Amino acid sequence: MITRFAPSLTGYLHLGHVLHMLYVWGIARKTGAKILCRIEDHDLSRARPEYETAILENMEWLGFEPNLGISVKSARKPSEFRQSDNAGYYESVLQTLHKKGLIYGCECSRKQILGNQAEEGELCYSGICADKGLPLASNTVRFRIPQEEVVFADLKLGEQHQIPASQCGDFSLRDRNGQWTYQFACVCDDIRHGVDLVIRGEDILFSTARQILLFQTLGAPIPAYFHHPLICGSDGKKLSKRQRSESISLLRENGATAAQLIGQALFQSALAPNPSPVSAAEAIEKYII
Numbered sequence: 355m356i357t358r359f360a361p362s363l364t365g366y367l368h369l370g371h372v373l374h375m376l377y378v379w380g381i382a383r384k385t386g387a388k389i390l391c392r393i394e395d396h397d398l399s400r401a402r403p404e405y406e407t408a409i410l411e412n413m414e415w416l417g418f419e420p421n422l423g424i425s426v427k428s429a430r431k432p433s434e435f436r437q438s439d440n441a442g443y444y445e446s447v448l449q450t451l452h453k454k455g456l457i458y459g460c461e462c463s464r465k466q467i468l469g470n471q472a473e474e475g476e477l478c479y480s481g482i483c484a485d486k487g488l489p490l491a492s493n494t495v496r497f498r499i500p501q502e503e504v505v506f507a508d509l510k511l512g513e514q515h516q517i518p519a520s521q522c523g524d525f526s527l528r529d530r531n532g533q534w535t536y537q538f539a540c541v542c543d544d545i546r547h548g549v550d551l552v553i554r555g556e557d558i559l560f561s562t563a564r565q566i567l568l569f570q571t572l573g574a575p576i577p578a579y580f581h582h583p584l585i586c587g588s589d590g591k592k593l594s595k596r597q598r599s600e601s602i603s604l605l606r607e608n609g610a611t612a613a614q615l616i617g618q619a620l621f622q623s624a625l626a627p628n629p630s631p632v633s634a635a636e637a638i639e640k641y642i643i
């Protein structure tokens with residue numbers, strides 16, 4: 355089995371990632387799966403390469419080493435495990451969908467799509483451009499999705515029912531500026547690297563049915579999914595990578611040890627009864643598997 359740790363380059367690691375890594379490394383230990391590290395910098399307008407080195411160094415310092423993909427040794431060297439190096443591959447997968455008539459160009463602005471929908475919450479695209487035959491270049495490229503309910507068995511949360519057609523509608527695979535979207539790049543990479551076990555936070559739960567539709571359309575096997583709980587800040591919101599004040603880099607600079615941070619992550623997620631320092635290996639044995 356192959357699972358993956360796939361950090362985005364939009365910020366530093368924080369305690370939420372520590373918890374996530376405990377789940378990934380713990381479940382991999384239990385199942386014998388190999389762990390692949392993939393750098394998710396598909397959106398070049400948001401990703402900052404300097405985060406890559408910081409993320410990889412902090413992973414190693416915390417005691418999490420991947421079996422495959424990018425590690426400290428290969429940081430910032432060209433790799434098929436880094437999304438910004440994969441444009442040619444994504445383009446070829448896009449062409450496969452194009453030949454099947456499953457994508458179309460869309461010229462709608464966010465404001466047009468918003469229409470009378472509420473500002474907050476996710477936008478659901480109604481398919482205005484679906485039959486206009488617009489070019490793909492310099493337009494948003496959308497995936498024609500079926501009106502069906504997708505059912506999957508989450509290994510942590512049980513049976514899930516999602517209807518992407520009423521949640522997001524025909525979602526985008528590439529934006530009008532040529533940036534690949536998370537949903538598309540993630541599925542292309544999971545297929546290419548044979549990922550068959552996806553472990554990730556509950557915040558991405560609603561991506562799963564969308565990704566399953568892509569796997570099915572591309573004739574690829576659908577991975578098993580495990581969505582774990584998140585650590586929330588004192589405001590009840592999930593931790594943000596952009597806040598350097600909460601980053602592992604800063605806590606480390608200020609003298610925290612890896613064991614202290616792992617203890618904190620376990621405590622804040624209520625897996626451990628107190629924040630006692632604990633190594634990654636011990637934490638996995640004691641609290642995850």
Ligand code: GLU
Pocket residue numbers: 360361362394540553554558
């Ligand atoms: N890149 C995503 C993140 O950092 C993870 C995506 C995934 O695991 O599918 O939140």
